Amino acid sequence: MWLQLGILLISLGASLFLKRRSFGINLRITNKVRIYEYLFFTTIILFFILSFWQMRQQFLLWQSSNPPASFLIPPYQDISYFLNYSFYIFFAKPIIALLAALIFLGLAKFFNKKFQERFFEPEEPYFGALGIFLVGYPGFWLYLILILISGLIGALLTRRRFSAYYLWFLTAIFVIIIVNLWLKDLPIWQTLKI
Numbered sequence: 466m467w468l469q470l471g472i473l474l475i476s477l478g479a480s481l482f483l484k485r486r487s488f489g490i491n492l493r494i495t496n497k498v499r500i501y502e503y504l505f506f507t508t509i510i511l512f513f514i515l516s517f518w519q520m521r522q523q524f525l526l527w528q529s530s531n532p533p534a535s536f537l538i539p540p541y542q543d544i545s546y547f548l549n550y551s552f553y554i555f556f557a558k559p560i561i562a563l564l565a566a567l568i569f570l571g572l573a574k575f576f577n578k579k580f581q582e583r584f585f586e587p588e589e590p591y592f593g594a595l596g597i598f599l600v601g602y603p604g605f606w607l608y609l610i611l612i613l614i615s616g617l618i619g620a621l622l623t624r625r626r627f628s629a630y631y632l633w634f635l636t637a638i639f640v641i642i643i644v645n646l647w648l649k650d651l652p653i654w655q656t657l658k659i
Contacts, residue, residue: 466641466645468515469599469600469601469641470638470641470642472508472595472599473595473596473599473634473637473638473641474634474638476501476504476592476595476634477634477635477638479500479504480588480592480630480631480633480634481631483497483500484630497587497588498587498588498591500588501588501591501592501595502591504591504595505566505570505591505594505595505598508595508598508599509563509598512559512598513556513559516555516556516559517555519555520551520555520556523550523551523554523555524538524547524551527547537550553659557602557659558601558602558659559598559601561602561659562597562598562600562601562602562605563598565597565598565602565605566593566594566595566597566598566605567594569590569593569594569597569609570590570591570593570594573585573589573590573593573594574590577589577590583626585628586628586630589628589629589630589633592630592633592634593612593633595633595634595637596608596612596633596634596636596637597609599637599641600637600640600641600644602659603654603657603658604640604641604644604648606657607640607643607644607648608636608637608640611636611639611640612629612632612633612636615629615632615636616629616632619632
């Protein structure tokens with residue numbers, strides 16, 4: 466939770482700084498999209514490195530434990546049991562979130578290009594994809610619903626094209642906090658989990 470919130474706060478700060486550039490500093494940033502692309506893929510790599518580290522720590526914990534935990538790894542048990550366990554505990558949710566983020570990124574870039582950037586500013590698809598990945602599964606469903614609702618409300622209130630530029634990261638932060646403080650204990654939320 467804290468790592469996700471930290472990355473989102475850094476991303477929010479970067480989006481504010483790069484969008485406004487009103488801090489008395491004259492920066493010449495030629496390609497903001499490239500910055501957010503690097504941030505998105507670096508975050509993915511970081512999370513999978515963390516998942517491998519957690520998998521290693523689990524193996525070492527079971528290896529140094531007394532029975533019955535030590536019987537769950539070789540030579541007593543086939544390595545496939547540990548790999549299967551590790552996949553579901555450490556990798557399944559990030560992989561599902563990554564697939565959802567990549568689908569969103571691809572569709573957002575495709576439709577934005579097809580309609581001459583009417584839906585998003587060029588870097589916004591990376592905002593949404595990063596939010597989806599960091600909120601994770603199953604929270605990204607709530608995240609997408611809240612983004613859609615806020616976009617519709619914004620468009621109705623302004624009666625013109627509404628950009629959710631500043632809402633992507635704020636909504637992701639809100640969803641992470643709500644999920645971890647409240648939703649994770651609800652029975653309906655438990656049924657969505659893997």
